[in-house]
Amino acid sequence: MKARLLSVLALAVALTARADQPVRFTAMDVWFDASDHKLAAYQVEVRYDVEHIKIVGLEGGDHAAFADAPYYDRRGLTGGRIVIAAFSTADGLPTGRVRLARIHLQVEGDVVPDLQLRLMTTGDAEGRRITPGVSVLPANTEPRKEK
């Protein structure tokens, strides 16, 4: 159902895109590295080039506790700034490096999508603030392991 909705949305956006600009679809993944902490909630701000990029969908991540799509405001899909957030009260929470969200983009023109990510807050299973590493990478790209 989600995939179908995403396809319809992507098609609708594609039909309204300017004909003189090459349009392509791509996705970016949001990764966290909570080390030994159990990550229970995150909230990040994503800024993007509103002239060339539209967000056409949001998905959850790899871990079962964050499999559902994150919370977001639809007004952020085309405005150049969006806040995405999710939480989980599941018993099993992710630790270490984990992909928790995927952002689907429509990119107009010959530009490399560049998303600026800002960590707003994250919390562990007891609701305490933690400061994990966070990064955004092209979909299906594993972050490099630190030596």
Added chain:
Amino acid sequence: MNEHPDILDLELFRTGEAAEDVGEHVLRCPQCQAELDRLSELSTQLAPADVPVADIAPAVDEAVLAVIGRRTSPRLRLILTVTRWLAPAAAALLVLGGIAVLWWNGPKGTAPGASAYAACDLNRDGSVDILDALAMARGLKAGATSPAWDVNRDGRVDSADVDAVARRAVAIEQEEVEG
């Protein structure tokens, strides 16, 4: 109190509304106690009577009150005056209080106001973010609740309120969209 209380004070004593000095006098005065017994008997005899009360014209009401005022002590006159204005004043206060509560909470079914979300700053860090939604969800899971958590004003505290807090956390302000 050395003088005997008048009949109105005795009636107030009988109904438990008299001043303390009246009560002290009655308890050590056989004459007043006898008068009190007669009042109680009269009250008992009148109780079963189902006498319809006709409407009293305001002018008659005023005249009766004036006579009572001349024949009673200043303290009782004060009680009667206060009683006379107490009911309308209390009613006015209730109406004003109700208006204030409605203004403060807003009507049911509308979007929650800032005050509703301020109550959801559960971790008291000055902002409503996803950690507040997490705290509320953890609280609900543990069986805790608070009327202040009814963010969507549907009369229940449940996961829909947690969703409302989370959506607030990610909200993009309208000015930002227009700007």
